[in-house]
Amino acid sequence: MNKNVGSALSARRWMRSAGYAWAGLQRTYRQEANFRFEAWAAVTALGLTLWLDAPLTPILLVCALVLSLELVNSAVEAAIDLLSPGPHPLAAAAKDAAAGAVYVAAFFALLVGLNVLGPPLWALVSGR
Incomplete structure (x- = not known):
């Protein structure tokens, strides 16, 4: 796999994970x-x-x-x-x-x- 393609996939994966984490923070702040x-x-x-x-x-x-x-x-x-x-x-x-x-x-x-x-x-x- 091309190094740049792997980096882009990793960055996208990280952004998706960060989005889930942010959603968890927001939900907890609203509900707790x-x-x-x-x-x-x-x-x-x-x-x-x-x-x-x-x-x-x-x-x-x-x-x-x-x-x-x-x-x-x-x-x-x-x-x-x-x-x-x-x-x-x-x-x-x-x-x-x-x-x-x-x-x-x-x-x-x-x-x-x-x-x-x-x-x-x-x-x-x-x-x-």
Whole structure:
């Protein structure tokens, strides 16, 4: 196969995959209140980080972690609802575990945020 043809196919395949990913992000944003809250919390944290000239990398990483896990949680819930429309203890266990993963990430994201943003914010508020 011609190298240029292979590259064009790969680019088309990547664009199609990116379209599916974007659709998933949009659907989750529209349907999941927690994802909307976490997305806006991430925007706020990133804005505050830039405003305070604080280290960006840890904030970016924890925002990406929380949002990614919320997307996975939404996917797990949708798949379980499809496979087990009625109540089932294993369905509940899977949903609870996925939600727990988001909770753990959000808790530690809060700790990272306090650690990274707390000192410069305190210095600004206290006039130091």
